Amino acid sequence: MSQEKEKDVRRWDVDTYEAIDTETLEAIPFEYPGSATEVAYIYPEFTSVCPWTGLPDFGELTITYIPRDMLVELKSLKYYLNSFRNVGILQEHVVNRVKEDLVKLLNPVTLTVKADFRPRGGIGTCVQADFHS
Template identity: 50%
Template sequence: MTRTDVSGLTQLGAKTDLPASPDAAVLERVPYGHPGSLANVRFTAPEFTSLCPMTGQPDFAHIVIDYIPRDWLVESKSLKLYLHSFRNHGAFHEDCTLDIAKRLIGLLHPVWLRIGAYWYPRGGIPIDVFWQTGAPPEAAWVPEQGVPPYRGRG
């Protein structure tokens, strides 16, 4: 059985304050114990929040991140703190979504990554943002993200 090396982590197992901003957040990684295995790792954040950069009003999204690790896994507590750091950060939906994806790519250098950000309506219009690094490897199992399109009341 592979044991993950957690010796370099600074946040896991310790009280960690919420970062003041996404730039101040520390994302940590641990070695992937199964290099070459095309495992799809999924993180779902159904209560993601950020601020509208124009009005300062809160925006809400259901975010799903899928990635296939190469050598690294993102440490989940650091990812949670990073995502929560957006709650007082003003940025458009598209910027939040792509910033998250590109930060993870820079940290992990995954085989493949996809993000789906299903934003709740602002001004009566939901904005969904989807991005991926390219086609997933042919042998990888990548299920649908399972978030239905916004239908409002009907």
């Protein structure tokens, strides 16, 4: 047997960004526009995968926004976030993609997406993307 270690080429198949199901997102009317109401959703079971290894990334996603005249329907948000499950996407890109999709849907006054990913290789990642109109 050779003393050289063979490069570990094991990996799992990953989905592309096309698997992110933006079509499932639905907006519903907000009856108190101009009230400066802050809405926060906490999703403790967010999962995506590393685009290079296919290994899972687990984290808690927090979405905070001040609606203008629309809210996101919660079941549609859950299905949308679940569609990331097998998508190969960098942790730093997750928050920006979610931010862009929700801003397009809702046209909020402000919106922040924060992700706290569990450590892999000893390093945890916390990423935040903000939108202000």
